[in-house]
Amino acid sequence: MWSLLKYGIRPPQSKVGQKKVLRQTFSPPMKLSRGDTFSLHVRSTKWLGMKTKHEDITFEPEDMFRECSTGERREYNKVHKNITIVVELSGNPTAESEQLVSSSDETTELRPTTDEIFRKCPQFRILVIGKTGVGKSSLINHAFGVQNATASHDKPGEVNIDYEFISPQNNKFVLHDSKGFEPGEEDNLKIVQDFINRREVMPDLKNQLHAVWLCFEIPCTGGRLLETGVEQFLTSKREGKLGNIPIITVLTKYDTLLVHVERTMDKSSFEGLSEEAIKELIKNSAEDKIQEVCIAPLEKFAKSDIPHVTVSTNGNHKETLARLIQTTEELVCKHVGADASVMTSVAQRVDPGLNIKASIEVGKRKYWKALASSVPFKKHSMWDCLHVLHTDIVNVWNFRDPNDYLCSPEFRTLMTNMVDELDVGPTANPNKNLAFGLTIVGAIAGIVSALSGPAAPIVVPIAAGVVVASWVYEVYQEARPALQRFMKYIIDLTLVLQTLYLLSENQELSRRAIKLAVKSYHESRMSGKVHNRIQEYNKQLTFRQRANRDSLDQFVELLQSYNISAEEISDLRGSLPAVDLSSDEPWITDEKS
Incomplete structure (x- = not known):
């Protein structure tokens, strides 16, 4: 002490x-x-x-x-x-x-690091400003994986900025709504300014405002982007009257602009061009339009203090939402703090890379450094040590899991037994890079095609239920086998959850969906390569090196190398075979059942 x-x-x-x-x-x-x-x-x-x-x-x-x-x-x-x-x-x-x-x-009590983060900052708190019709509800629905998100209540068009909207489908964010700065309604500008200033001085992080999205629909047929009230708001930010709260300008309905540009372009300019070249030409023309009618007016009043992001909730452009979330997370980390940036990543549901980034941030604060050198795991069983690691990783992914399937003993057992179950063959060719997403989609397709019917149960080829690998009952020791198992567990669990993210599309989880994610990762070529790389990585390090921070950074790089980008998600989901994951089934099933 x-x-x-x-x-x-x-x-x-x-x-x-x-x-x-x-x-x-x-x-x-x-x-x-x-x-x-x-x-x-x-x-x-x-x-x-x-x-x-x-x-x-x-x-x-x-x-x-x-x-x-x-x-x-x-x-x-x-x-x-x-x-x-x-x-x-x-x-x-x-x-x-x-x-x-x-x-x-x-012994030191093992407490998940996310417990402390959630205590300080249980939710990401955001203010969304914009006129009716700019697409605020659709933006929130897609960014945070919910339905019917709105902070408006009582009568249509009336919004109380202090009202806290919390979705039952994702309770990790709090939404405040403002209808924007309509002409002739100067009072609303003061309401927004007072709200931001009042929230900034609140002593507790959980009550502070973490970010503001200022939303505009991209003008397609002329018209003024900025009303007088918006100009005054941007000027207030530039002059420091709104403090350090991150404000991001969100230019919505990018897909509508692309359609308008294509319709009004001279078609003779398309002659002799490939389909991809035509798309690029339309995109460049749209970017020129955005620069002229949106960015130039914004920079006149906001200078470089307020970043802008062009978005569309259309299925073909959902990667634009990832850029918005990434920009928001970076600014929250810079101006608000690390705990709030973790909650930004936890709350969002468009970029799995941010979930992995937050998981790394949480892990490096305490328990990942304990894998080879620190005290917290001593005198605890391996099962208890894995329990706290598992809880932190699952919490960061923030799935819709009302039944707590991901924290159940059965799922923990599946993940624990996977550490020893996977066959590790000859060292993989280091010059051959396997695309994780494509490998997983191929495994899923093979599993689904082999099912005897649409409702046939998923049989996981790993011991589940109460049969746990014997080593989990051992007391933690600073040894190579323990470190190797912990590293495999962390990466296996992260990649299974990334696979589940790909499969679930923000729907409520069933055991059937979880089992398909586990089986797909287990049977993919990628899982063996992951274990091979961990073993080779571990063999090259002395004990002193394994305890070193630099070696932890190398482990993090290994984990990040299997990340599926937000840009890949839509394409991969379009390649997935049709399979019903809404129905549930027991953890343990027989192929004949």
Whole structure:
């Protein structure tokens, strides 16, 4: 057990000559143990030179203890952007080390990292501004995988900006709605400005506003994009009157613009061109139109402070939604904080890459670093260690899973047994890259074609139910086999969930859908290659290297290399064979049943 006595904030280099340091003493001292989380909520001043007014700065207790346990040093330094934070601790490093080695009565409780994130920030909170008819509801429905999203209530056209809409199909986001800045309704501009300013100063992250989408329909036949109220709103943002809240301009109905451009273009320009070349010509003409009628007016008032994203909810252009979500997540991370950016990724349902990114962010905070070098897993069974890893990964994907199938003992057993079940053959050719998405679609097609009928059960060729691999009952040890199994489990689970994302299309999960995802990954060529790569990667590292942060980054790169991009999702789903995944079935089925 360590005690936090005080902390100080040293100024940026440009202000060092002022010889000023902010200090704060913890009274009484704050107790901190291994496995705990610790962060400082710092409010900015001109002296600090920070771009945001407040930030949550996260510390790694394990790193703090390690640095303070050598010699007599009791200070821990953390550089954050242009400031340095110095934390002073008190403790007995010798007794602490001895306790870790000899104590058999106490173990650190394993708590999912997502529990703490969800406690601080249980939902992504967004304000969507736009006139009726610009496509706000469709935008929200597709971006967050829900139906009939609207914050309007009571009478049509009347919106209370403080009303919190939470969808029963996705409770990880809160929607606030504003009808925009109609001519002659100057009061609404003040309502929006007051709402943003009021939310920004709220002390708890969960109550703060995390992002604003300012929506416009792309004008196809002339007309003015920006009304006076919008111009004033953009000017307020540029002048800093709306704080650091990320505001993104969303230009909707891009597909409608493409149709209009094609219809009005001189068809003689199409002569001799291929179909792809014609599409590119239409796209370029549409981009020129957007630059002229949308971006130029926006930049006049917003300058470069407000990014813009062109979107369409049409099936052929849904990748544009991924760009909107990616831009939003990046700005939330930069201006609001890491926990809010994780919730942005959790809430969205258009880009599986962001789910993987958030899973990595969550894992690297604590438990992924414990795979080979840290204390939290000691004296716990492998099953308990896998349990906390599993929970964090599943939570980040945010499937519609009201029956908690993904956290059931049966699904955990399937994933645990897969670690040993997969055959690992000769090392795969490192120069041959297999496309994960295409490989999985091929496996799904083979499984579906082999079914005896549309309602035939999916038989998973892995032991399920209560039969668990014996090694999960062993106590965790810092050894190569344990590290290898944990790495396989993390990547196998992530790729099964990515396959399930491809199959489910934001529908409520059934055990049948989950089993098809498991079977497809298990029987694909990709699964063996994944295990081969992990084994080869692990063999090349010494124990010291396995505990090193650089090696963790290499593991992350390995995981990211199997990501299916948002652009690929629509095409892959169009290639999937028809199969009923809405009906349910038991975890354990017989091919004759």
